[in-house]
Amino acid sequence: MTSLPLALVRGARHRWRRSLQLRMVTTTLLLSTVVALLIGVTILHQVQTGLLEAANRSAVSQLGIGLERAQSQFAALPHSDPGSVETTAQEVANELQDRNNDSTDDAYDVVMLSTSGLRSYTPDGVTSSIPKALQRAVSRTASVAWTYTEIQRNDGTSAPGLVVGAPVNAANLQYQIFYLFPLTREAQTIALVERTMIFAGAGLVLLLAGIAALVTRQVVRPVRQAAATAERLAAGRLKERMNVRGEDDLATLAASFNRMADTVQRQISQLRELSRVQRRFVADVSHELRTPITTIRMAADLLHDAMSDLPPELARSTELLQQQLDRFELLLADLLEISRHDAGAAVLEAEPTDLRALVATMIANAVPLAVRRGSELTADLPPAAVIVDVDARRIDRVLRNLVENAIEHAEGGPVDIQLATGSTAVAVTVRDHGIGLKPGEASLVFGRFWRADPARTRTTGGTGLGLSIALEDTRLHGGWLQAWGDPGRGSVFRLTLPWRTGGVIADSPLPLNPEEETADVPPVGHRG
Amino acid sequence: MKARVLVVDDDPSLAEMLGIVLRNEGFEPSFVSRGDQAIGQFRAIMPDLVLLDLMLPGVDGIDICRAIRAESGTPIVMLTARTDTVDVVLGLESGADDYIIKPFKPKELVARMRARLRRLDEDVTEELTIGDITIDVAGHEVLREGRPISLTPLEFDLLTALARKPRHVFTRDQLLEQVWGYRHAADTRLVNVHVQRLRAKVERDPEHPDIVVTVRGVGYKAGTS
Numbered sequence: 001m002t003s004l005p006l007a008l009v010r011g012a013r014h015r016w017r018r019s020l021q022l023r024m025v026t027t028t029l030l031l032s033t034v035v036a037l038l039i040g041v042t043i044l045h046q047v048q049t050g051l052l053e054a055a056n057r058s059a060v061s062q063l064g065i066g067l068e069r070a071q072s073q074f075a076a077l078p079h080s081d082p083g084s085v086e087t088t089a090q091e092v093a094n095e096l097q098d099r100n101n102d103s104t105d106d107a108y109d110v111v112m113l114s115t116s117g118l119r120s121y122t123p124d125g126v127t128s129s130i131p132k133a134l135q136r137a138v139s140r141t142a143s144v145a146w147t148y149t150e151i152q153r154n155d156g157t158s159a160p161g162l163v164v165g166a167p168v169n170a171a172n173l174q175y176q177i178f179y180l181f182p183l184t185r186e187a188q189t190i191a192l193v194e195r196t197m198i199f200a201g202a203g204l205v206l207l208l209a210g211i212a213a214l215v216t217r218q219v220v221r222p223v224r225q226a227a228a229t230a231e232r233l234a235a236g237r238l239k240e241r242m243n244v245r246g247e248d249d250l251a252t253l254a255a256s257f258n259r260m261a262d263t264v265q266r267q268i269s270q271l272r273e274l275s276r277v278q279r280r281f282v283a284d285v286s287h288e289l290r291t292p293i294t295t296i297r298m299a300a301d302l303l304h305d306a307m308s309d310l311p312p313e314l315a316r317s318t319e320l321l322q323q324q325l326d327r328f329e330l331l332l333a334d335l336l337e338i339s340r341h342d343a344g345a346a347v348l349e350a351e352p353t354d355l356r357a358l359v360a361t362m363i364a365n366a367v368p369l370a371v372r373r374g375s376e377l378t379a380d381l382p383p384a385a386v387i388v389d390v391d392a393r394r395i396d397r398v399l400r401n402l403v404e405n406a407i408e409h410a411e412g413g414p415v416d417i418q419l420a421t422g423s424t425a426v427a428v429t430v431r432d433h434g435i436g437l438k439p440g441e442a443s444l445v446f447g448r449f450w451r452a453d454p455a456r457t458r459t460t461g462g463t464g465l466g467l468s469i470a471l472e473d474t475r476l477h478g479g480w481l482q483a484w485g486d487p488g489r490g491s492v493f494r495l496t497l498p499w500r501t502g503g504v505i506a507d508s509p510l511p512l513n514p515e516e517e518t519a520d521v522p523p524v525g526h527r528g
Numbered sequence: 529m530k531a532r533v534l535v536v537d538d539d540p541s542l543a544e545m546l547g548i549v550l551r552n553e554g555f556e557p558s559f560v561s562r563g564d565q566a567i568g569q570f571r572a573i574m575p576d577l578v579l580l581d582l583m584l585p586g587v588d589g590i591d592i593c594r595a596i597r598a599e600s601g602t603p604i605v606m607l608t609a610r611t612d613t614v615d616v617v618l619g620l621e622s623g624a625d626d627y628i629i630k631p632f633k634p635k636e637l638v639a640r641m642r643a644r645l646r647r648l649d650e651d652v653t654e655e656l657t658i659g660d661i662t663i664d665v666a667g668h669e670v671l672r673e674g675r676p677i678s679l680t681p682l683e684f685d686l687l688t689a690l691a692r693k694p695r696h697v698f699t700r701d702q703l704l705e706q707v708w709g710y711r712h713a714a715d716t717r718l719v720n721v722h723v724q725r726l727r728a729k730v731e732r733d734p735e736h737p738d739i740v741v742t743v744r745g746v747g748y749k750a751g752t753s
Binding site: 385387393 | 609614717
């Protein structure tokens with residue numbers, strides 16, 4: 001038993017393989033997500049840079065104003081004693097801070113530090129927000145420096161901010177002025193842009209996926225319809241066609257498909273007509289030839305009965321006439337039989353038959369021929385009846401053919417007949433120990449009018465169609481007819497039949513090659 | 529007495545040759561070459577047996593077969609060039625007792641005709657039962673609960689053969705030999721069709737026969753009473 005997640009994964013993989021639409025939508029979804037992310041990140045970066053640069057510019061200009069004011073204040077000092085400088089610094093610091101409070105702009109803080117005493121002239125605790133690195137940078141470069149940092153507020157909150165600072169010289173003392181600009185508004189703007197971008201991006205991606213689904217649906221639906229129509233055509237409903245709408249590629253597909261179906265239908269009906277004509281012809285030939293032959297036959301029989309009264313050469317002629325008439329009749333019968341198979345007019349009349357009894361009777365009937373040829377027939381049959389759905393007339397003909405063939409080629413040796421049953425099939429093998437078959441001949445033997453050795457004369461008067469008809473009769477049963485042979489070791493013909501009409505044969509209960517005991521693989525067809 | 533045979537055939541050479549052979553064998557043949565004249569000739573001659581070619585101008589051989597069967601049980605042997613099951617079965621179902629496929633040997637034809645004409649030990653009084661049916665062999669009568677059932681001579685022979693050996697299972701080949709006079713195994717379709725025709729007449733329910741019972745894979749036997 002499979003676990004649920006595993007089954008889900010398998011189901012998803014199955015759908016993935018089966019559904020073009022799913023694959024298209026997923027691909028679109030993934031690609032548009034990547035594109036949306038790239039675009040979003042770029043835009044966000046641009047916005048952020050722009051905002052910060054603007055903040056930076058205004059901060060530096062504010063700092064410039066503050067510096068100017070401080071410089072002028074310090075320069076106007078009459079005395080350069082440390083006490084008055086300290087006082088002035090305090091005043092400047094207060095003034096700059098107050099100026100900020102007057103403006104409607106964002107509240108910023110101003111911090112004035114004395115580098116010598118490291119003393120702050122700003123009462124607020126914001127001084128601690130100025131990074132030490134920035135202070136060092138200002139004193140080292142003696143010019144404007146800036147950095148981004150977290151600004152600690154008096155109420156305990158903190159916000160991202162920009163700190164710019166510059167040195168101020170007052171007589172013999174060194175001061176530094178720092179402006180702390182909170183970037184709360186910029187941060188809010190960026191966050192807003194970010195949120196908007198995420199929503200817009202997600203919406204866009206979903207929209208694209210929807211569009212992809214819609215577009216592929218437009219393509220996939222006609223394709224699915226074509227597949228369904230093809231399926232119905234294959235099932236034999238030749239009148240099935242696709243709907244043609246518009247003039248686009250899909251309409252072309254439908255039109256081409258329909259043209260193909262038209263052609264196929266026309267061809268099939270043509271073939272059917274040909275087959276009907278062929279059957280009709282066979283029936284006509286049958287009647288037209290058989291009636292005169294019947295008259296000839298009766299006349300020849302009459303002559304044959306009076307043979308003792310005829311002069312020797314006339315008697316012999318009568319005998320030859322009789323023999324060749326027999327042969328002609330056999331040939332005619334076989335030709336008609338094979339034409340009937342070719343025309344597809346052969347009908348299987350299967351009914352439950354005891355194959356064991358059929359084989360036994362067939363062997364008994366073949367004994368006189370075997371005796372004449374000096375061959376011995378041996379039979380290996382199961383102890384009980386073997387009831388199989390077969391057309392007894394055809395199977396009797398197949399087996400008679402195989403046995404007569406074996407006797408003809410046994411060259412006086414024994415002919416072994418074996419019947420065995422398996423789970424899906426029954427099999428009969430007929431083996432002779434005569435000249436056997438050369439390599440490659442095993443499939444040729446079923447060919448029409450085929451002879452192992454063209455120079456060799458036929459002695460038993462076979463028509464050369466016997467094995468071809470046997471193969472067709474076997475096919476009609478859904479069975480196998482196969483040959484094996486080895487020069488000098490004789491040959492084996494094996495007939496395998498399913499238990500029931502339409503049954504599938506898994507393997508044959510008897511080996512084809514008598515030297516190997518394993519069951520074998522299904523055969524390739526032997527068509528003559 | 530010579531048996532009268534009506535030959536219905538459109539091929540003049542074959543008809544003439546059949547005439548020669550049949551006269552040699554001691555029959556008294558008469559001929560008709562057109563299908564539409566066959567029934568009139570049949571009524572005029574009242575033959576003991578009809579040899580009927582299936583392919584005829586005018587009326588189809590099958591129709592003639594039905595028409596004769598409608599008014600008489602006279603044995604009909606079909607001559608046919610067709611070996612297709614459909615044709616053969618159609619001929620048999622329309623009432624022919626036997627068929628012989630062209631080309632045939634004259635001796636074979638004569639053997640079949642004699643088998644159809646032969647009447648077995650008719651002076652012996654014999655009464656057989658099969659199921660709820662009684663057969664009066666000498667009187668050539670088949671009765672169910674006192675009411676007669678009309679059978680053709682062939683159907684009568686078939687039923688009698690089964691009834692004579694109630695426990696014996698007949699193979700189709702055995703029936704062919706015993707009833708039709710075949711010496712070699714031949715087409716068992718003949719038996720199948722005639723068993724069906726017989727069942728249609730003697731069974732209460734031909735779908736579930738209890739007079740002529742099928743033994744799967746073997747043949748037929750008489751139903752037990």
